[in-house]
Amino acid sequence: MAQIVWSCIRLGHHPELCKIAKGRVIPKPGKSDYSKVRAYRMVSLLDVISKLVECTAAHLVADHLERRKGRTLHEGQYGCRKRRSCIDAVAVLMNRTQQAWVGEKVAGAVFMDVKSAFNNVSKAHLGRRMEALELELDLVWWTQSFMTGQACLRRRGRTGKSGGHGNPAGLTSGTDSIHQYLSGIFDEVEHAVPGVKGLPFADDIAWWAEGGGLAEAAEVAIGWARQWYCVRPGKDGSRTI
Numbered sequence: 001m002a003q004i005v006w007s008c009i010r011l012g013h014h015p016e017l018c019k020i021a022k023g024r025v026i027p028k029p030g031k032s033d034y035s036k037v038r039a040y041r042m043v044s045l046l047d048v049i050s051k052l053v054e055c056t057a058a059h060l061v062a063d064h065l066e067r068r069k070g071r072t073l074h075e076g077q078y079g080c081r082k083r084r085s086c087i088d089a090v091a092v093l094m095n096r097t098q099q100a101w102v103g104e105k106v107a108g109a110v111f112m113d114v115k116s117a118f119n120n121v122s123k124a125h126l127g128r129r130m131e132a133l134e135l136e137l138d139l140v141w142w143t144q145s146f147m148t149g150q151a152c153l154r155r156r157g158r159t160g161k162s163g164g165h166g167n168p169a170g171l172t173s174g175t176d177s178i179h180q181y182l183s184g185i186f187d188e189v190e191h192a193v194p195g196v197k198g199l200p201f202a203d204d205i206a207w208w209a210e211g212g213g214l215a216e217a218a219e220v221a222i223g224w225a226r227q228w229y230c231v232r233p234g235k236d237g238s239r240t241i
Contacts, residue, residue, distance in 0.1 A: 001052070008053045009060070012141025018050035019150045057142055058176050064135055065180075072133065074186040077179055079202040089201050093208065096197070100210040110207045114182065117203035121181055123147045129180050143177070178202050 008014060021044035031039040046054075065072050066082060073081075078089040097107040123144060130140045179202070186198035189207070199206040 001049075004049065005053050005056050009057055009142050010138050012138045012145060014050075014053065014142060014146040016149065018047060018053065019146075021046045021150070054146070057139060057146075061130075061135060061139055061176050061180075064139075065133065068134070073179055073183045074198060074200070076186065076197065076199045077183065078200065080176060080179065086201055089199060093199055093206060096208060096210075103210075105210045107208065107210045109209070112205050112207070114178075114203040114205065117178055117182075121147075121177055126177060126181050129184060133180060133183070 024043045024045065025040050026043055027034055027040050033039060062081070076092075078084040078092075079086065093109070100107040126147075127140055127144055130143065131137075182200065182203070182205075186200065190196055190198060195209050195211075197208045199208055
């Protein structure tokens with residue numbers, strides 16, 4: 001079994017039979033209208049051998065990113081990393097805010113969620129990010145193979161295939177891929193908007209800033225949005241960035 005797993009990774013190939021999952025639809029709790037597709041979640045059940053190969057590859061990628069100095073993940077990225085849990089991310093945010101208060105400053109933050117982040121991972125862009133992070137080529141090739149031709153077996157034997165996008169959140173490698181996929185944006189924003197610090201947890205991101213007053217802190221915190229994104233108002237009064 002170990003030879004099969006290592007051969008898949010070293011050859012940069014994920015077997016076609018391991019890409020076929022059994023799909024089950026589960027309703028999300030607390031939704032007001034279950035006639036809408038977004039009120040349900042698809043769960044993909046994979047064979048054990050597929051999960052073994054995936055877990056091994058995810059461990060190798062995570063180990064490389066944690067041990068390597070220089071080109072690696074952004075220092076503020078949390079989630080699915082050793083000693084970087086959700087509690088740690090909240091503690092960092094609270095500590096920064098308390099330090100700002102000690103200096104008689106006001107802290108401000110903009111919280112955002114990358115919409116459908118896992119479903120919209122581009123295979124081509126992820127490959128370029130992995131190469132930029134200097135991951136071994138066999139891991140890059142395996143990831144490309146893993147994301148190509150994934151299929152979900154639904155009722156009555158019908159099979160739906162994915163294209164060159166998407167990395168389901170439930171997969172072991174899903175969050176690792178999101179970390180790599182988004183890692184380049186945080187340094188770019190912090191460089192473009194001085195005073196802003198990114199604090200992401202997978203696809204949930206906090207942009208933190210401090211200032212001499214509430215208006216100044218808020219201005220710095222949303223400064224990156226004006227330069228990098230457009231803001232669309234939602235029907236419920238929310239804002240999509």
